[in-house]
Amino acid sequence: MTTTGRPGTDSEPLRSRIAAELDRTRSRTALLTDAVDDDDLMRQHSTLMSPLVWDLAHVGNQEELWLVRDVGGREPVRRDIDDLYDAFKQPRRDRPSLPLLPPAEARAYVRTVRDKVYDLLDGVRFTDRRLVEDGFAFGMIVQHEQQHDETMLATHQLRAGVPVLDAPPPPEPRARVAGEVLVPAGPFTMGTSTDPWALDNERPAHTVELPAYAIDAAPVTNGQYRAFVADGGYDEPRWWSAAGWRHRVEAGLSAPMHWRPDGDGWAYRRFGRWSPVRDDEPVVHVCWYEAAAYAAWAGRRLPTEAEWEKAARWDPATGRSRRYPWGDEDPTVEHANLGQRHLWPAPVGAYPAGASPLGVHQLVGDVWEWTASTFRGHPGFVAFPYREYSEVFFGDDYRVLRGGSFGTDRAACRGTFRNWDYPIRRQIFSGFRCARDTRPEEAAQP
Numbered sequence: 001m002t003t004t005g006r007p008g009t010d011s012e013p014l015r016s017r018i019a020a021e022l023d024r025t026r027s028r029t030a031l032l033t034d035a036v037d038d039d040d041l042m043r044q045h046s047t048l049m050s051p052l053v054w055d056l057a058h059v060g061n062q063e064e065l066w067l068v069r070d071v072g073g074r075e076p077v078r079r080d081i082d083d084l085y086d087a088f089k090q091p092r093r094d095r096p097s098l099p100l101l102p103p104a105e106a107r108a109y110v111r112t113v114r115d116k117v118y119d120l121l122d123g124v125r126f127t128d129r130r131l132v133e134d135g136f137a138f139g140m141i142v143q144h145e146q147q148h149d150e151t152m153l154a155t156h157q158l159r160a161g162v163p164v165l166d167a168p169p170p171p172e173p174r175a176r177v178a179g180e181v182l183v184p185a186g187p188f189t190m191g192t193s194t195d196p197w198a199l200d201n202e203r204p205a206h207t208v209e210l211p212a213y214a215i216d217a218a219p220v221t222n223g224q225y226r227a228f229v230a231d232g233g234y235d236e237p238r239w240w241s242a243a244g245w246r247h248r249v250e251a252g253l254s255a256p257m258h259w260r261p262d263g264d265g266w267a268y269r270r271f272g273r274w275s276p277v278r279d280d281e282p283v284v285h286v287c288w289y290e291a292a293a294y295a296a297w298a299g300r301r302l303p304t305e306a307e308w309e310k311a312a313r314w315d316p317a318t319g320r321s322r323r324y325p326w327g328d329e330d331p332t333v334e335h336a337n338l339g340q341r342h343l344w345p346a347p348v349g350a351y352p353a354g355a356s357p358l359g360v361h362q363l364v365g366d367v368w369e370w371t372a373s374t375f376r377g378h379p380g381f382v383a384f385p386y387r388e389y390s391e392v393f394f395g396d397d398y399r400v401l402r403g404g405s406f407g408t409d410r411a412a413c414r415g416t417f418r419n420w421d422y423p424i425r426r427q428i429f430s431g432f433r434c435a436r437d438t439r440p441e442e443a444a445q446p
């Protein structure tokens with residue numbers, strides 16, 4: 001969750017940038033909610049997900065709480081619905097039974113809130129307090145809405161019925177990418193203390209010392225994962241942790257979510273359309289347990305979160321950590337598959353301009369990448385502006401994902417951005433890459 005560009009202290013350009021981000025984000029929300037009829041909006045397509053209309057009103061409610069009431073000091077628009085749209089008070093499975101705002105009322109509500117936000121934006125002083133410094137509160141709301149847009153996109157992937165979303169296919173490969181990259185031992189700067197719209201769990205910047213390791217130059221592909229399936233990987237307990245094997249059996253896992261046998265191969269359902277599984281695309285819709293089992297089968301392991309970030313951000317020529325693998329500039333269509341521009345991962349080698357200095361490809365976009373790490377605060381972590389964004393999730397229950405997916409917006413993705421989920425989750429756009437310890441005889445040179 002970040003803005004396009006890096007907000008500065010000049011108020012008028014910052015105001016314009018915030019307004020543009022709010023507009024761009026709301027257009028995506030409208031696309032996702034206008035694509036279906038009212039019945040579809042109110043329906044729960046999976047117990048894992050909210051009705052789309054809940055997400056719609058929820059983003060408006062968060063915008064009202066933080067921008068209209070807190071930043072703007074304005075009177076509440078709808079205080080009576082706060083509890084309905086509190087994600088902590090209302091579990092997803094229960095949301096369809098709530099007295100939710102119907103679609104027309106939800107749309108009217110979010111429009112009213114947005115009008116008030118545009119009005120107060122003109123008078124905000126971005127130096128008054130930390131919450132509004134560099135437009136942070138507005139960036140937080142942009143990122144929150146974009147996160148829910150990706151959640152709604154995942155709901156669209158789960159819905160039955162005729163396809164309603166369409167997009168051009170991602171670009172074809174432009175470079176040959178295979179094998180692994182050796183990352184030399186040494187320190188690097190993890191996290192950030194300077195990115196103005198970075199969230200609390202990305203902060204502060206701190207030095208991490210890592211031994212040498214090797215990491216895949218690209219995410220694990222469908223073709224590679226099919227070999228694991230064909231070799232009986234889902235039937236062999238030795239590749240799985242005890243918890244992973246228990247989940248595999250109880251959930252009846254036998255292939256990635258949305259795959260089905262198709263003749264001698266497999267087909268994959270993408271937003272209501274079936275197509276053959278393409279071997280050079282990153283595998284998607286696998287849970288952490290599946291990723292870890294594949295890695296064990298391949299004689300490797302999942303990278304730690306620090307290993308992932310060093311491979312993505314560290315520049316051996318300067319020793320500094322970049323904002324993105326390719327540098328500090330915002331993503332373009334040449335760098336990464338982001339923002340729902342396409343509706344599935346791009347084949348490996350499609351974005352050579354987005355590679356890191358070490359030659360690691362497609363670290364941003366395409367698929368969220370599971371790491372070996374559980375979700376914790378960085379050393380020196382301070383919750384801001386509320387504990388419920390990050391701190392209440394710290395512990396052993398969640399595994400960290402990095403990098404963003406084809407459904408992640410550029411505003412909600414950067415080299416320091418951290419996502420997390422339960423290890424059983426695979427309705428998200430999740431994939432992975434593998435890593436390994438280096439052998440004594442290997443010289444890991446940049």
